[in-house]
Amino acid sequence: MGALPSKLRLPLPFRGQADMRRTPGVALGQLLVAGSIAGMVATNPASATLAAHAAGGLTTITVSPTHGRAAASFAATYTVSPCPGAAGLTVGFSWNALPPAGQVLGTTRTNGSCRATISATPPVNSSTHAAAAPGTYRVFGYIALSTGLPAPNSQASINYTVDVTPTPTATKSATATAKPTSHATSSATSAPTAATAAAVGPIVVGAIALALAAALLFLLLVFVRRRRARGARDRDRAA
Numbered sequence: 123m124g125a126l127p128s129k130l131r132l133p134l135p136f137r138g139q140a141d142m143r144r145t146p147g148v149a150l151g152q153l154l155v156a157g158s159i160a161g162m163v164a165t166n167p168a169s170a171t172l173a174a175h176a177a178g179g180l181t182t183i184t185v186s187p188t189h190g191r192a193a194a195s196f197a198a199t200y201t202v203s204p205c206p207g208a209a210g211l212t213v214g215f216s217w218n219a220l221p222p223a224g225q226v227l228g229t230t231r232t233n234g235s236c237r238a239t240i241s242a243t244p245p246v247n248s249s250t251h252a253a254a255a256p257g258t259y260r261v262f263g264y265i266a267l268s269t270g271l272p273a274p275n276s277q278a279s280i281n282y283t284v285d286v287t288p289t290p291t292a293t294k295s296a297t298a299t300a301k302p303t304s305h306a307t308s309s310a311t312s313a314p315t316a317a318t319a320a321a322v323g324p325i326v327v328g329a330i331a332l333a334l335a336a337a338l339l340f341l342l343l344v345f346v347r348r349r350r351a352r353g354a355r356d357r358d359r360a361a
Contacts, residue, residue, distance in 0.1 A: 180204070181278040183263040189283035192253040195243045196282065198227070200263030205236035213238035214266035217245050218259045221271055229266055238263070244284055256286040 182201050190196060200213045211232045216224035227242040244254035262279045264272035 181263070181276060183261065183278040183280050185261055185280055185282050188281070189285055191285050191287055192244055192256075195241050197239055197241050198261050198263060199237055199239040200232075200278065201238075202232065202236040207234060207236075209234045209236075211236075211238075212266045214264055214270070214272065215240055215242065216262045216264070216272075218262075220262055220264060220277055224262060226270075227261070244282075254284045256284050258283045 180203055182203070184199050184201075186197050186199075198215050200215070202211075209232055212229055213232060214221070214229045215227040217227055218224050225245045225248060227245065228240045230238045230240050232238045244259070246253055259282050260279045261282045262272075262277055264278075265276035267273055
């Protein structure tokens with residue numbers, strides 16, 4: 123295969139990166155990218171142009187929303203600009219680092235506007251399987267090679283914040299509910315007590331009056347019997 127067109131040749135290291143083209147690691151990475159783009163030239167020149175733009179650092183990534191709870195989903199969008207109007211380039215997204223160190227959130231392909239969007243949630247910890255702890259993380263987007271690794275110089279990243287889950291205040295609600303119940307119970311108890319006292323009063327007075335009448339009747343009977351007994355004794359003496 124001949125030399126790549128000039129616009130598809132690998133760019134110099136992107137903004138702020140030291141010139142490390144002579145190191146073995148960077149040379150191998152550039153060789154992989156060159157091989158990938160060369161394959162695209164043979165099959166899809168437009169996608170090859172898009173990949174060359176991405177490898178040149180002309181990429182951005184956005185997340186929406188920018189924060190949420192550990193179980194909440196968010197949308198991540200990776201964009202290559204200026205857009206050569208090519209679609210079908212594989213884009214990967216990862217959490218807090220590039221692969222293989224970072225957990226892969228998913229992959230998708232660019233559309234005709236050179237954008238690739240996925241919906242994802244913060245991944246659980248690969249060691250403890252616990253939900254992501256509250257804090258600020260980085261979401262990465264990159265051109266994915268056939269090996270699954272990111273093409274050098276194609277990455278872009280942005281912050282995403284996992285919010286603190288609020289603690290429910292069940293104790294205050296229970297206390298607020300208990301107070302009216304206590305008041306209602308007190309009112310309901312005191313009302314029958316007053317009504318009972320009002321009803322018992324006449325009964326007590328009637329009982330006392332009945333007891334006095336019975337005592338007077340008893341005294342009257344005793345008096346009559348004594349009179350009769352005395353009269354009988356007087357008649358016996360007279361006889």
